Structure formats: structure tokens, C-alpha cells
Amino acid sequence: FHPCGTGGEDDGDDTMTTIMFVKATDGGDPANDPVDGERDALYCQTIDTDAFTLHEPTKFVGLEWRYSDLDFSESGMAIVEEYRWKDRMERKWILNADGTKLRMLWERSWEDRYNSPGEPLTRRGAKGQYFIVQPTPTSIHLSGAGASSVGDRPFLDLLDFGSEEVKTTRLWRCTAPVEGELDASKEVNGVLPKDRKDIYESLVCVLPDNDSIMISRESKTTPRNYYLSKLGDGGDEANIQVTNFEHPQPDLLGVTKELVQYKRDDGVELTANLYLPANYDGTPLPTLFWAYPREFKDSKAAGQVKGSKHLFVSAHWASPIHWAAKGWCVFDNFALPVIGEGDAQPNDTFIEQIVSGATAAVEYAVSRGVCDKDRCAVGGHSYGSFMTAHLLSHTSLFSAGIGRSGAFNRTLTPMSFQSEDRSIWEARDTYITMSPLMHVKKMSEQERVGKMLLIHGEADENSGTHPMQSERYFAALKAFGIESKLVMLPHERHSYRARESILHMAYEQEAWLKSLEDK
Numbered sequence: 001f002h003p004c005g006t007g008g009e010d011d012g013d014d015t016m017t018t019i020m021f022v023k024a025t026d027g028g029d030p031a032n033d034p035v036d037g038e039r040d041a042l043y044c045q046t047i048d049t050d051a052f053t054l055h056e057p058t059k060f061v062g063l064e065w066r067y068s069d070l071d072f073s074e075s076g077m078a079i080v081e082e083y084r085w086k087d088r089m090e091r092k093w094i095l096n097a098d099g100t101k102l103r104m105l106w107e108r109s110w111e112d113r114y115n116s117p118g119e120p121l122t123r124r125g126a127k128g129q130y131f132i133v134q135p136t137p138t139s140i141h142l143s144g145a146g147a148s149s150v151g152d153r154p155f156l157d158l159l160d161f162g163s164e165e166v167k168t169t170r171l172w173r174c175t176a177p178v179e180g181e182l183d184a185s186k187e188v189n190g191v192l193p194k195d196r197k198d199i200y201e202s203l204v205c206v207l208p209d210n211d212s213i214m215i216s217r218e219s220k221t222t223p224r225n226y227y228l229s230k231l232g233d234g235g236d237e238a239n240i241q242v243t244n245f246e247h248p249q250p251d252l253l254g255v256t257k258e259l260v261q262y263k264r265d266d267g268v269e270l271t272a273n274l275y276l277p278a279n280y281d282g283t284p285l286p287t288l289f290w291a292y293p294r295e296f297k298d299s300k301a302a303g304q305v306k307g308s309k310h311l312f313v314s315a316h317w318a319s320p321i322h323w324a325a326k327g328w329c330v331f332d333n334f335a336l337p338v339i340g341e342g343d344a345q346p347n348d349t350f351i352e353q354i355v356s357g358a359t360a361a362v363e364y365a366v367s368r369g370v371c372d373k374d375r376c377a378v379g380g381h382s383y384g385s386f387m388t389a390h391l392l393s394h395t396s397l398f399s400a401g402i403g404r405s406g407a408f409n410r411t412l413t414p415m416s417f418q419s420e421d422r423s424i425w426e427a428r429d430t431y432i433t434m435s436p437l438m439h440v441k442k443m444s445e446q447e448r449v450g451k452m453l454l455i456h457g458e459a460d461e462n463s464g465t466h467p468m469q470s471e472r473y474f475a476a477l478k479a480f481g482i483e484s485k486l487v488m489l490p491h492e493r494h495s496y497r498a499r500e501s502i503l504h505m506a507y508e509q510e511a512w513l514k515s516l517e518d519k
Contacts, residue, residue, distance in 0.1 A: 017047045022067045038062035060099035073132040088297050111301035118144025135210040138162025143203050150180030151308035154202040171231050174201040200310040218312040254278025255324045259309030264360040269303030272334035275324040285329040286375035286516045290320040292384040293336040295346040295419040302337035317502045329370045334361040347420050355394050362397050375516040389436035396448040404455045405465050408436040408473035413464045444480040451483035453512040457492030
């Protein structure tokens with residue numbers, strides 16, 4: 001059920017309200033045949049608030065794939081998105097106000113970040129709803145991350161669907177970095193930029209005149225600040241600086257950041273953010289590896305560069321970057337793609353692939369001379385905690401692990417988990433194999449047994465990470481004599497909020513890894 005309010009033009013009749021909802025015509029089971037070529041359908045139902053009556057629903061639009069999203073413009077035009085999970089494909093359609101399909105904007109794999117067209121830009125309307133921005137009746141704005149081989153470079157496009165072929169014009173793009181090859185077809189006016197700087201810019205909004213924009217700008221050492229600019233104007237002199245924020249975390253001054261690339265043993269390209277402490281002297285350091293595995297159906301998409309090395313070096317409460325200020329090497333967000341191409345399911349080889357990815361990360365860091373292989377720790381939150389347990393069970397790479405708010409017994413999530421859409425009755429062996437609880441004995445037999453710190457919110461609302469997950473896993477670790485500790489944070493949910501909880505989390509993590517500093 002998807003209530004969308006009154007999408008479309010405001011006819012001034014406050015007594016009539018329209019709700020919209022989605023119905024799976026195949027009963028929600030992809031094994032069933034679609035009905036008249038449709039798996040999902042959107043319906044409109046009008047409520048007469050004056051007479052307090054509900055009219056019969058009418059079909060708005062039918063979809064061959066699954067419904068994903070729906071947005072309206074103030075003119076009544078709509079854009080609907082549908083997706084097909086098995087091969088990670090998506091489509092976007094422009095709809096007339098009556099729901100008839102005007103044309104398809106695109107059909108593509110959402111895993112392919114390099115060729116992402118972006119998303120329709122929206123703006124808040126008079127009644128608080130967000131509507132698609134239409135500079136003209138036959139055009140919309142698109143904004144996106146602008147992923148590329150030199151890192152993310154956000155952009156703003158104008159998409160015109162009024163002619164026989166959809167035409168896209170690039171209006172603005174983040175300044176290009178000093179190094180790296182560029183594709184002229186993806187630059188403003190199709191021309192390679194001459195002025196290149198190692199900064200990161202992102203679009204904040206397009207102003208109501210549809211010609212002025214607000215952007216943010218930052219670099220590794222300069223905090224994010226905001227600027228006004230005119231589309232088409234070039235150079236810094238065309239920008240008006242709006243803010244002048246100082247460094248919010250002086251303890252991170254001097255910490256260096258590098259976006260590194262390397263390969264795992266099957267040739268898949270991997271990336272990570274490498275942080276080193278201020279005044280680093282070139283000696284191997286204790287190293288904290290932090291990650292969150294992702295599933296892919298395409299190995300080329302899995303190997304695409306993610307993020308930007310020119311982002312300002314800062315750290316939120318859950319970040320491991322703070323350890324760089326303590327003199328550690330930090331290997332943050334190191335890529336752990338889990339790939340299942342064609343008919344293969346990614347999770348059927350989950351353990352083998354994350355072990356391969358972690359091994360490649362450690363070997364790279366050691367080869368760079370920044371990592372002491374005898375003083376490595378690994379950690380993560382949620383699925384990253386799940387990953388940490390597996391890496392301590394199936395490798396001897398790490399002396400310690402930190403697992404926050406994780407899941408360790410997949411039989412407790414029998415219908416599905418993460419991106420796994422099969423139930424335990426369809427993939428029993430996968431569920432058992434992917435349960436770290438089942439590998440505790442193997443962890444105890446590793447050449448180097450890593451100690452494990454478990455942290456969990458007592459009120460975790462995530463159905464896949466009930467507090468019982470950490471409690472039962474901790475009991476198993478203790479039964480096999482593995483050095484471990486369980487910390488339960490009172491009143492906390494899946495993501496921690498209270499100042500007391502976050503400070504206590506930081507204390508426990510620092511105490512847990514202190515032994516690696518003392519070696």
C-alpha cells in the first residue's frame with residue numbers, strides 16, 4: 001500500500017483527496033505468471049472528505065515489473081519506476097496525468113554506477129509536498145553522483161522528452177581532479193575542462209529561476225562550504241560564497257586520505273579509503289579494517305570506483321577514522337563485493353568471496369608498508385558485524401574483531417535477509433553455511449584466534465538483528481574459550497543515539513584494541 005496524497009494539479013477542491021496504492025497482480029510471488037503481462041498495478045481511490053465516503057478504486061497504471069517509486073510534477077505529469085530483481089534492472093516511465101504511458105526514459109542495470117543517468121530533481125511545493133522540477137512542460141532536471149574511474153563527480157542534467165528521441169544536456173558537473181582521464185561526452189558542452197582542481201563539489205538545489213544553483217565544495221583539508229552560482233558561468237569568480245565554516249574536528253588535522261585500488265585473486269577490481277596519521281613516518285602501523293559487504297550480479301559493476309578521494313577528512317560517531325588520530329592506519333570501506341553472475345546466487349559463495357576480498361586488502365596494505373600484519377583488526381556494523389565474525393572464523397588475518405548490532409544465526413531470519421530473497425527452505429545449505437554461529441569451533445582452531453568484541457542495542461528494532469543474535473553468539477564464543485566480550489547498550493536501537501551510549505561504545509572499542517598498540 002503506497003499512499004501518495006493528492007499528486008498532480010491542485011484543482012482547489014479541498015473536499016476531495018486521492019490515495020494511491022499498489023497491488024501485486026501475481027499475488028506477490030514471482031513464480032506465478034503475470035496477469036495480462038503485469039506483475040504490479042497502481043490504483044487511485046478518491047475520498048470525499050465532506051461526505052466522508054470512499055469511492056471505488058480505479059486503475060492508474062499497470063507494470064510489467066515490480067513497482068519501486070512514483071513522483072509527480074505540479075502539472076500532473078508523473079514518473080514511475082519499476083524493477084526486476086533477478087538481474088538488477090530498472091525502468092523509468094513518464095506518465096500523463098491519467099496514468100497512460102507517454103514514453104520510457106530508460107531501462108538499465110542499477111548496479112552500473114558509471115552510466116547512471118541520475119534521478120529526477122524535486123522541489124517542495126506550496127503545501128509541503130515534493131514535486132518533480134520541470135523547467136519547461138517537456139523537460140526535467142536530473143542529478144546524480146557522477147561515478148567515474150576518477151571517483152564521484154556529481155552532475156546536473158536537463159532531460160528533454162518533447163522530441164522523438166530523449167535528449168540529455170549536461171548543465172553542471174563537479175570540477176575535475178588534476179589527475180585521471182576524462183570522457184568529454186560527460187562534460188558540460190561536451191568539452192574537456194581546462195581548469196582542474198582536487199576538490200569535491202555536489203549539487204544542493206536548483207533555485208526557483210531554474211538558472212541559479214547552490215553547490216557545496218570541499219577538499220581533503222578544507223571543510224564543506226556552500227556557494228551560489230549561475231548555470232553556464234565558469235570560474236570561481238562566478239561563485240558567491242555563502243558560508244565559511246571552520247574545521248569541526250581539529251583532532252583530525254593532518255590525517256591523510258587516499259582512495260586506493262587493488263585486485264582480489266580472481267581479478268575483480270577493489271577500492272578502499274586509506275587513512276594515515278599526521279606526520280606519518282613510514283613505519284608499519286596497527287591497522288583497523290572496516291567494511292560492509294555488497295551483493296552484485298555483474299563483476300564489472302562490482303569493480304567500479306566508489307566515492308571520492310577529495311572528500312573532506314571527517315568522522316561521524318560510527319566511523320573508524322578516529323583511529324587515524326590515535327596513530328593507526330585505517331582501511332575504511334574496503335570493498336567486499338559478493339558476485340553471482342547469470343543464474344548463480346551471490347550468497348552461495350559468500351564466505352569464499354569475502355575471504356578473498358579481505359585477503360587482498362590486507363596484502364595490499366602490507367605491501368604498501370603501512371600495515372603491520374601482526375597487528376590487524378577488523379570491524380563493522382550490522383552486516384559488517386556479520387562479516388567480521390566470518391573473517392575471524394575462516395582466516396587468521398586478524399588479531400581482533402569488533403561486531404556492532406550483528407546477526408550470527410541465519411535460522412533466526414528464515415524468510416530472507418539482506419539481499420537474499422530465498423527462504424531457508426529453498427536454500428537450507430546457504431543459510432546454515434552463512435551462520436557464523438555454526439563456525440565458532442573453526443574460529444577456535446585458527447592459527448591466530450582473533451578476540452571478538454560484541455556491542456548491541458538492547459532495543460534493536462531491526463528484525464534481522466534481534467539482541468538475541470549477539471547474546472547466543474557470545475555464549476558460543478565463551479563455550480569454546482575464545483576471548484570475547486558482550487556489551488549491551490540500554491534503550492538503544494539498531495543505530496545508537498544517546499551521548500552516553502556512543503561514548504561508552506568508543507571506550508569499549510579503544511580498550512579492546514589497546515593490546516594491539518602495546519605489541
